[in-house]
Amino acid sequence: MxxxxxxxxxxxxxxxxxxxxxxxxxxxxxxxxxxxxxxxxxxxxxxxxxxxxxxxxxxxxxxxxxxxxxxxxxxxxxxxxxxxxxxxxxxxxxxxxxxxxxxxxxxxxxxxxxxxxxxxxPRRLPAEGAEAFEGRGVYYIPPALREFRGKDVVVVGGGDTALDWAWEIAQHARRVYLVHRREEFRAQPGSLDRIRQLEAVHLKTSCELRAVRGGDTLTSVVLEHLTDGGEETVEAQAVVSGLGFxxxxxxxxxxxxxxxxxxxxxxxxxxxxxxxxxxxxxxxxxxxxxxxxxxxxxxxxxxxxxxxxxxxxxxxxxxxxxxxxxxxxxxxxx
Ligand SMILES: Cc1cc2nc3c(=O)[nH]c(=O)nc-3n(C[C@H](O)[C@H](O)[C@H](O)COP(=O)(O)OP(=O)(O)OC[C@H]3O[C@@H](n4cnc5c(N)ncnc54)[C@H](O)[C@@H]3O)c2cc1C
CATH class of the missing domain: 3.50.50.60 (FAD/NAD(P)-binding domain)
Structure with a gap:
């Protein structure tokens, strides 16, 4: 001891x-x-x-x-x-x-x-399959950002933490999907402006992460569009939760x-x-x-x-x- x-x-x-x-x-x-x-x-x-x-x-x-x-x-x-x-x-x-x-x-x-x-x-992601990928594709604190190099990454949340992480990860990843359940973000206005200028970032507003899929590794996520209840599958290799603690x-x-x-x-x-x-x-x-x-x-x-x-x-x-x-x-x- x-x-x-x-x-x-x-x-x-x-x-x-x-x-x-x-x-x-x-x-x-x-x-x-x-x-x-x-x-x-x-x-x-x-x-x-x-x-x-x-x-x-x-x-x-x-x-x-x-x-x-x-x-x-x-x-x-x-x-x-x-x-x-x-x-x-x-x-x-x-x-x-x-x-x-x-x-x-x-x-x-x-x-x-x-x-x-x-x-x-951390506030856990209420998405089917998320728990099984914790630490190997689903993260509550991002790992070293170089791990996201060339990957498609889903960042969940609409506050400062989620936007900061989306911006940082976008410097390394191929694509970043920023998934937020509302149309408006709760972050500082400047954070959203700088995110919007990045081609790698795709905003998915009025959307919720419903499921995380994969086998040995995470391969895709299912998003629900809250406006019409429709579902969309997006290829991704990592999910980072910015839902806070x-x-x-x-x-x-x-x-x-x-x-x-x-x-x-x-x-x-x-x-x-x-x-x-x-x-x-x-x-x-x-x-x-x-x-x-x-x-x-x-x-x-x-x-x-x-x-x-x-x-x-x-x-x-x-x-x-x-x-x-x-x-x-x-x-x-x-
Ligand atoms: C939005 C906001 C704005 C603020 N603005 C100001 C400001 O302008 N000026 C100011 O002076 N203060 C401000 N504060 C308050 C300030 O942040 C706190 O007073 C300060 O963080 C207290 O520091 P601490 O180290 O006592 O506790 P914390 O910062 O709460 O750190 C405690 C740490 O202990 C860990 N911990 C707890 N229990 C365990 C356990 N059982 N095992 C292992 N680890 C454990 C926690 O995970 C945490 O990391 C603000 C607070 C908030 C929320």
Whole structure:
């Protein structure tokens, strides 16, 4: 079983900053993230929206902020357990904890829960046969885009995510069918304009994906035209869903932590400690009087938590965290 000083549950902005802070202070950390990619709400919910209240940026898109946070975190080489959902919590050896995950057990002396709204899971495509092709033709997060080279790809959805993916995939694929159940798109107007200029993209509006067909590989899809109920079979080798995600807090609720309301873990705001020893929480999931759910607040909470976590792991290291400028030996090489 892999063993860490600190397991960070959730790879959103707050978990990513926590991984960087842990690395800076010599704490061996791992991130457990249910999605196959890091970034939390920034990448799953609003990659193209601009954020104006993060220190140091006049304006930054969700995707660009996630990219900067990922680079900062990875500079400290935390272990990454992506596509891995934290499910159960049990007492481990010598006061540590064992986290049961969808991919096996992980052990740590301390845990920082930065699970935000809960584990993101994709909204599944309600199309016959789609489940059988998941990961081998049907994707909820696109694989490396070069895999689409020369292929015909169906992208489903009418929001920013679907349009962004259709545009990116169209740079590689032979054809992209953008399938949306309405006539109007919910995306930023500029996204639709740039899509319309691409010859490779074919808009299939007022259409729904009804079935995915194939044998060893995916070969075609069936679309229903909602205006007249007629069906059309389209040759395609891949389907990418842009229907978005929903969040499930589910498993965390059974860990024995004190909750405030039904969606947030109660913490002591002076330390970010939860009701269980060695378990801390920060970001949207953490609750205390006066809590404001902002990225800036989450970063501050990581700053508050990291001192107590360091003292919990190394009781001889008491007192406030030293300034990063006094930690040159711990700074990343790149
Ligand atoms: C449309 C929109 C616009 C916003 N605009 C702003 C803004 O302008 N400024 C601002 O400051 N904030 C904004 N926010 C809020 C901001 O995005 C959140 O405060 C921030 O994302 C919280 O970060 P987090 O890391 O705590 O949680 P999240 O970003 O929610 O990340 C949590 C991560 O934990 C993972 N996870 C959860 N449970 C598990 C589990 N059991 N196992 C494994 N992984 C798990 C999830 O998959 C997710 O990736 C906006 C939010 C939305 C939806």
């Amino acid at each position: 892999d063993q860490y000083d600190l397991l960070i549950v959730g790879g959103g902005p707050v978990g990513l900053f926590a991984a960087a802070m842990a690395g800076l202070h010599g704490i061996r950390a791992a991130i457990v993230e249910s999605l196959p990619e890091l970034g939390g709400q920034l990448t799953a919910l609003y990659p193209e929206k601009r954020i104006f209240d993060v220190a140091g940026f006049t304006a930054v898109t969700g995707a660009d902020l996630a990219e900067a946070l990922i680079a900062q975190a990875l500079a400290y080489r935390p272990a990454l357990h992506l596509g891995t959902t934290a499910e159960t919590l049990a007492a481990g050896e010598a006061g540590g904890w064992v986290l049961g995950t969808s991919e096996g057990a992980l052990a740590a002396r301390a845990i920082l829960v930065t699970a935000g709204l809960g584990a993101f899971v 929903h969040a499930q807090l589910g498993p965390l609720k059974a860990w024995g932590l004190e909750f405030q309301g039904s969606h947030a873990i109660a913490v002591n705001p002076a330390t970010m400690a939860t009701s269980l020893p060695g378990i801390y929480a920060a970001g949207d999931i953490a609750a205390y009087p006066g809590k404001v759910k902002l990225i800036a607040t989450g970063f501050g909470e990581v700053g508050i938590a990291m001192g107590p976590i360091r003292t919990y792991l190394h009781p001889e290291l008491k007192g406030a965290l030293p300034h990063s400028t006094n930690l040159k030996s711990a700074a990343p090489s790149r």
